[in-house]
Amino acid sequence: MANRLSEGGKYSVCVLEAGPAGTSSPLINIPGAFAAHMFIKKYNWAFNAKPDGKLRHGAPLFTPRGKTLGGSSSVNAMLYVRGQKQDYDTWEALGNDGWSYSDLLPYFKKSEHHEKLGGSEFHGHSGPWHISASEPEYPMSEAFIKAGQQTGFRYNDDFNGADQEGVGYYHCNIKDGRRFGAAAAFLKPALGRDNLTVLTEAQVKRVLLDGDRATAVDVRHANSEFRLEAEREIILSGGAINSPQILQLSGIGDRKHLQSLGIECLHELPGVGRNLQEHVDACVLVTSRINDGFTASLTGLLKMLPDTLKYLFNKTGKLAKSITEAGAFIKSSDDVDRPDIQLHMVPLLFDDCGRDIKLMSKPGYSCHVCVLRPKSTGSVMIQSADPFAAPEIDYNFFADEEDRKVLVNGIRQVRKILAAAAFDEYRGEEIHPGAECESDEEIFRKAQERIGLVFHPVGTCKMGVDKEAVVDPQLRVHGLRGLRVVDASIMPKLISGNTNAPTIAIAEKAADMILQEHTAGAAAEAAVQMAD
Template identity: 40%
Template sequence: MVQTYDYIVVGAGSAGAVVANRLSANPVNRVLLLEAGPPGSPWTHIPVGYARMIANPAVNWLYASEPEAATGGRRLPVPRGRMLGGSSSLNGLAFVRGQAQDFDTWAQMGNPGWSYADVLPFFKRMERYEGGGDDRFRGRDGPLRVTNPRPCEPLHAALIAAAGEVGIPHNPDYNGATQDGIAMSQATIAAGRRMSTAACYLAPARRRPNLHVETGALAEALLLEGARCVGVRYSVGGAVREARAGREVVVSAGSINAPQLLELSGIGQPDRLRDLGIEVRHALPGVGENLRDHYAPRTRWAVGAPGHTYNDTGRGIGLARQALRFALRREGMLAMVGAPLRAFLRSREGLEAPDLLLGWVPMLMETGPRGPRLSRQSGMTCYAHPMRPESRGHIHITVADPRRPPEIRFNFLSSPVDAELTVRAVRLARRIMTAPAMARLQVAEIAPGEACAGDDEILDWVRRTAETTYHPVGTCRMGADPMAVVDARLRVHGIAGLRVADASVMPTLTSGNTNAPSMMIGEKAADMILADAA
């Protein structure tokens, strides 16, 4: 049986849940939201629950990249949320909009309507920020609660003081007027619970009779009639279904699944599709190209002074105390944002804005048989990376099967400037960690190690150990050039009735985490869809 809706949204993640909420706010609009995964997991509600979901195939796509020289021949894990809320139900909960320059650059690349002045109202509309700041930049009554975590004294105080000693100021609101400086991470956490788009956008909207949410629904192909998208073919429990869209289909499947779905539907590079036996319905060479992500080495530091890291206070009987602290006060290790402290830095003088990011985690982790676990050694981790990498890879299907993962090639460090800035980021991390303010914590470098001194040695260590920060973007890039997939209103070039609204449309990476910009894209996409339908 074929059902008909006004709008079909494919993917209930950071952007898709927002789109579905805003479109269904008008009771006239009948909206179908398709999500391949289950409704969620009990671990999604606990902030540190991401450690229990990072290797769980029930709620995580568990993708992996192809081996390449810049990864030392390793396959890198590429976790993506597979449940209501998508990766907003799985991520490290940091809330980072990015810089004004990020969005002004998008507009200058041929995307009118995407400057910082254009997108700021959508950032403000989506958030309810409870940490002060300037009302010119911050939202107060949106659906998404954003908070400031409590510092882990004296560890974070020492790091902020150490940064000051090397010329890095404290910035209480990096999502405000300027991003520069070191600060506690703003987080999508409130009262000790994760604020995912499933909780903040879908939960209130699911009472609407005009919104139908279908979980366990794997999109297999877009239905095309000539140069128009008219619906989606999907499967639930092995049974194939079709749904028709009277107005539009919105693909919000993310930077990996969005290009996969377009290619499975015959939209992409003709030769590649023909080689897989897929009928070419529309030639669009940019599908799957322009993949970018943050490639981040994790420096590791021992802390000799006892009682300051979660390796000391979160293991054994300490874990029971942390559980009690969370139950009674909704704070401590179980309520922690992935990296509670971060710094936005400039690699050299003369830059208009920061180009490097450092983030601190007050513990050392090891890989165990059931996933990551706390190390017995007390210490902390500091990841360091360029924020706007120029290296670009691609994502493409290798078989005409929606159940088979696509091939992911990042092509990391292929741009010389990325390699140069990665080395500078590592050296800045060392400067902060060895500043006088850190002495009382008895900090000692574990990795890369003091013997790793030259640029080539640091880069060799990066290739052998670095991972992504799980921020893939750009594979359905917006623009007006021949390699763009969507236009500035997120309409797929050459196909009526079809838009893409998720991180895949970003022309470049934003300066920081990508969850907040993805939600903004969902807000702006819904606004444009409703305006075009009026």
């Protein structure tokens, strides 16, 4: 947004980022180091969701979110996935004109410079965002691809092409062995512009309204506080957790909820913070007889020494890649017409966002099952008027029975893949859910013990025309002037895959809409002046 709105030189833009810059941090720039953000909170909001007594033995679900320039694109696993055509056509069918797949494809391509497929029907070659499609580093990743084919799933060399279905390798936003997120691709090239100001460690406390118009924001920057006025408009891009939080703190949301916290409701929008959707995640964990994956042990770290040297000297090797190399988009059963689960193959025993060091110290591998289009929805609601207090995040997983069915069927599909001949030399013991779990009830009960997230929250400021919609198809907050939301929170329905690429496409389209609107407004004003 900052890049596109400032590139013409006509408009001044100020970016307010709550976290530190992080642009030179090796934790951000080294692809293989991204898991460190689950332990080191400097660049991570590190929220904890509301505990659910049925999940993870009542422990809160850890909810990492990027708190630095580039947001979560600076701390994620760097997978470039767009979702399915039907996802966006559904958005349009819900009353969001201009948001179909055919409308968004040009914006996906506009951002992209795909090193392998650029210049094709589905991929761009001249955009600022570099997408790589390199060879795998881990033999277990290759075993997964072979096993998937042996099980009957076709190989797919491009999950973002004509058809998403199949097993294959993920493409990533990595360039020259370094993470290439939104900050590197879009913000860094624009930093020299006179009309762009970037303030880090500047947390927005609330948006100020003058009647039905948003005019300013209150900000804490370092140890000072100030008010920043906007000449044209304010754009919230805090994501599905922080954007509804800021709106509610500003008196925009459900009247009863705000009044219960002593906050005056200045503009009633009951949908703010509702409609939270997230990709729930369950894992199948298997020990390995061959240790050619990764282990968080002294032996494992010593084995990484050659790759560490490779990275230090020429930015190659395992540290130059995302450890999540292989995956799949498949149907959980023959009853569905398109893939409804996503698989992430990881060459280590990975659970609890990688925070279970004891588990990861053993040789093994894991395959994670993601329910792509969950029917259950939750909420993000502030619990006080304190802008620095975390909101309550309630995922409300499995409120709809269908999500449970898809998850269990997905675990069964993973078991078939991991039982294929390609894994014969690796296969040890299935330690989760465990070979003894056979019935749907047994599998689901064990899955609940290690349930997790894929870090794709959306929907809490949803776009639409119904009574719970927060923004219109131009991403303007309903009933207000000068205020938009541009981030994953506007998605009315969660897309079938990782959400980083779609969020950037949303920003590309929003920037075009904003510039066109202000250009048209200026032309109309000039015409009136000439008539006068």
